[in-house]
Amino acid sequence: MATLFEKVKIGNLELKNRVVMDPMGFSHTDPDGGYSDRQIDYYVERAKGGFGLIYPTATTVTTKFEFAPMPNVLETYSQATRLSILCDKVHQYGAKLCSQLSLGLGRVAFVDPFTPPKSASAVPAFFFPDLICEPFTVDEIKFLIGKFGYSCLLAKNAGADAIEIHAYGGYLIDQFLTPLWNKRTDEYGGSLENRLRILYELRDACWENCGKDFPLFVKLTIDHGIPGGRTLEEGIEMLKVLDDAGFACFHLDLGTYENWYDAVTTVYQKEGNQLYLAEAAKKAGIKTPLLVQGKLGDPKLAEKVVREGIADLIGLGHPALTDAEWANKAKHGRHEDIRPCIGCNECIYANLTNQRFKCAVNPVLGMEKEFALTPAREKLSVLVVGAGPGGIKAAITAAQRGFKVELWEKDYSLGGALRAAGAPDFKEAVAKYLEYLKVQLYKSQVMVRLNKEATPEEILKMKPDAVILACGARPIMPNIPGMEKMTVLEATQLLIDGTCPGQKIVVLGGGLVGCETALFLERQGKEVTIVEQMEALLMTVKHATNNDLAIKKLLQDSQIQQLTKANVTSVDTASVTVNKEGQEMTVPCDTLVIAIGYQSDHSLEAALKGKIPKVFTIGDNVVPAKVIDAVAEGYHTARLLEELEN
Ligand SMILES: Cc1cc2nc3c(=O)[nH]c(=O)nc-3n(C[C@H](O)[C@H](O)[C@H](O)COP(=O)(O)O)c2cc1C
Ligand code: SF4
Incomplete structure (x- = not known):
């Protein structure tokens, strides 16, 4: 039976254990896109912390079509030299490094509202749907493939132990693989065989530059989970086609930008949310080793996944951010010392808002050396x-x-x-x-x-x-006429107490606390209405897009009534009066919950x-x-x- 902390061979890649730091990017690069000292420290801390395989963030092979789509770039000698410093340092701790190489973002690029991104086909850009993407010409595709091959060579020479093709998540390569975004009629579009052509050509470019025995991984989304995207069945069919294509490992993923919370998980996703992908692949008889992630930060769960043969490698995204020593702590049974992720995605929010990389529970993230503790100078x-x-x-x-x-x-x-x-x-x-x-x-x-x-x-x-x-x-408690006539509870205390005696509840305030309290109550079988004075719920919340999408999905899937641009103007024994855009209405209820701020x-x-x-x-x-x-x-x-x- 396989175990988490045993040595393992994936293709020709020998790893000291099955614990992988998943690729996670941040933008403190050197000015030319090479790995900065800060980035190197960040990865090296994780190698030191016992991870068997370290993935630096997705690294782009050219900036010709997109300006710095990924934080790092690998197309010059100086960038390769920085990578070689990183590889050396990672190796000194017995870890290996897999370089994830990307062709770019394509339709999900966030350049500006004026420049149409380039993609497989003329489909609407994700962030600016009025912009129609410009399809790559065949010559441009060949150029990208050539650049990919060259970056593979640079990575291998720099000391990378494996390469991964970044072909997942609705990014550029996945746009070629998926009929939803690939409308081409040439040899890169149409049948599955044609859509996979780019992947085979990238593989061949890697082999030409690094040799066929060099470990080549591919990250693939085998269930997009959105209408028109790849279904799990189609994903499994794709894996079957690729199973004998010479890839050392399939790195499986879920979701795309529309349901980003499935890919880059939030507090609202269940533990092991992507495991079913690996289960389905194994059940279908896929022989290529599998790497899977998705809220596997509980070491008992990670161990179980390996022992039960669900996956060969365990990918840790957020858990590697919150605790650089995850692997060593798990290995030595110090589970209670592993700092867990709270799924807030401040890490993503920081990235998206041009701040330095940050984690809510790990204040030294990305500043491992600068923010390290020193002994007290005086015993205060x-x-x-x-x-x-x-x-x-x-x-x-x-x-x-x-x-x-x-x-x-x-x-x-x-x-x-x-x-x-x-x-x-x-x-x-x-x-x-x-x-x-x-x-x-x-x-x-x-x-x-x-x-x-x-x-x-x-x-x-x-x-x-x-x-x-x-x-x-x-x-903050408001002073609404008639409040003494009804049970009025404050949201925080209600959540701590865990119960609410009423059945029909009005929650005043549609910020994060109000919405989560409403969901909490609805799951207890209560009839809940949220009254919010702004034009939509959650408007004042500053959080990452994936968390925003996730909680909005929970609200959408619930029975909670929403009254926006509305306020509670008076309270009676069995109802409240709500003024919505100048119109008065009576909302029957037996409890008023206050969530209007602090x-x-x-x-x-x-x-x-x-x-x-x-x-x-x-x-x-x-x-x-x-x-x-x-x-x-x-x-x-x-x-x-x-x-x-x-
Ligand atoms: C800040 C951040 C950056 C990420 N960047 C990448 C990336 O460059 N390439 C990639 O394949 N996945 C990227 N991901 C996704 C993670 O590798 C991982 O698949 C995802 O977070 C789910 O795993 P988890 O639940 O263990 O976090 C990123 C995730 C985060 C939080
Ligand atoms: S910022 Fe939040 S979501 Fe990101 S790793 Fe830290 S705790 Fe987890």
């Missing part, structure tokens, strides 16, 4: 007030640095806002993160005091050298400033924000404590 005593994600992170980090740390929490339980955020069954990942934080806190040297309300007097009596205020924010309280900070040497406020206590802000502020405040001035 630190009081952290509030045990939400920011407070716990600050306390643990301060203790790791060697400070004497106490953490006060006014509630009987740890977690703050995470307790509510992780309450719905579809937010299990957040609940797991809270469990992780609790364990880490327990293992740390932090003195934790629950049920401990922090007053200025008590803090001044304690005389800490530094106070970090992470008291969170309070829900406000911070700065009174403690004001009472302490000037009386304690260092007073810092972090997270929602500054201004209501997100987990990523709280965790980062907690980490950096503790990391820089001696240097920071009030």
Whole structure:
């Protein structure tokens, strides 16, 4: 029976284990698209952390048709030299490197609203549907294939151990493979054989440059999951055709841009959401080894997938971002120390908004060297007030640095806002993160005091050298006439309590908390209406496209009624009055749930400033924000404590 941490041979590629860091891009490249020192540090940390195979991000073979479609480029000697530094460093930890080479984005390019992208055919561009893509000529296709072959040679010479063709996810090569986007009538369009021609030519270009025995992987989407896209049956048929084509591994994937959450998973996807692809392929008798990913961050699940022969290699995307040491921790049974992903996709959001690469739960992501902790220069005593994600992170980090740390929490339980955020069954990942934080806190040297309300007097009596205020924010409660006549609950508390006595519920506020609370209630069999004053739900939420699409899909698939451009103007015993665009309507209900936002309280900070040497406020206590802000502020405040001035 296969195991996760045994040596394995995939084609001619020998790996020390079956744990793969999936390709994940970020844009801190060298100016010419070569791997920067930061990128190298980021990958090397994962090699050091025990991953058997490291995939750098998708790397483009030419910028002739798209300006820097992928963060990295591999078409010059200097770019290849940077890759060779990366390969050397990865190899020093016993890991191997697979270079994922791409022809570009095609119709999913996000250049500008004026320039039609180039694609297989004249189909609408994804981001700007008024733009019709310009089809590649046959000469241009040959040029791309030639460039691909040359990049393969550069990668091999630089020390890459394998190459992968980036042929999945509705990107350019997949646009050739898929009739939905390939309307060509020449030798690259029409029959499956013709549509696969580009893949065979890319394979041949690799073989010509690297030899037939060089391990060549291909990443393929075998179920697009959208109308007109490839169905699972068609995907399996395609694998059968390719099974004897000499590929060392099929890297299977799900979804495309329209349902991006299936490919780049979110908190709302189920664990192992792509496993059925591998199961179907094995069942169909596919002999080529399989690599699969999709929320496999629980090491027990990863081990099970390998033991049951569902897949040969386990791909970890987000889990490799949250914890560079995933593999070593899993190998040594330290499962409780693996920092789980909360599926928020701040990593993607950062990429899409031109910020540096970021992770909500791992503040050093992409800045592995710059943000590393140093031992405390002086043994300061630190009081952290509030045990939400920011407070716990600050306390643990301060203790790791060697400070004497106490953490006060006014509630009987740890977690703050995470307790509510992780309450719905579809937010299990957040609940797991809270469990992780609790364990880490327990293992740390932090003195934790629950049920401990922090007053200025008590803090001044304690005389800490530094106070970090992470008291969170309070829900805003409106003053609507008649509210005393009905059960009125606040969303956060409702989520923590887990129950709502009523049956017909109106949720006031259609932001993230309101929508998730509505879904939570609907899954308990309640009749739910969301009332939102803006013209659509979720308009104020700043999150990644895949998360946005995912929660909107959940809402769309639910029975929840939505009243937008609307407000609750009065409350009665068995109904509320809603004003929607000037029209009054009565909505029968027995419970009103409030989810209209939060406000911070700065009174403690004001009472302490000037009386304690260092007073810092972090997270929602500054201004209501997100987990990523709280965790980062907690980490950096503790990391820089001696240097920071009030
Ligand atoms: C920030 C980020 C960048 C990604 N970039 C790539 C990429 O360059 N090439 C690729 O094949 N997949 C890319 N992916 C997809 C992942 O490799 C992986 O397939 C996906 O996240 C699902 O696996 P997971 O649930 O383990 O995260 C990216 C994902 C993330 C989160
Ligand atoms: S930013 Fe969020 S989704 Fe991305 S890896 Fe970190 S926790 Fe996971």
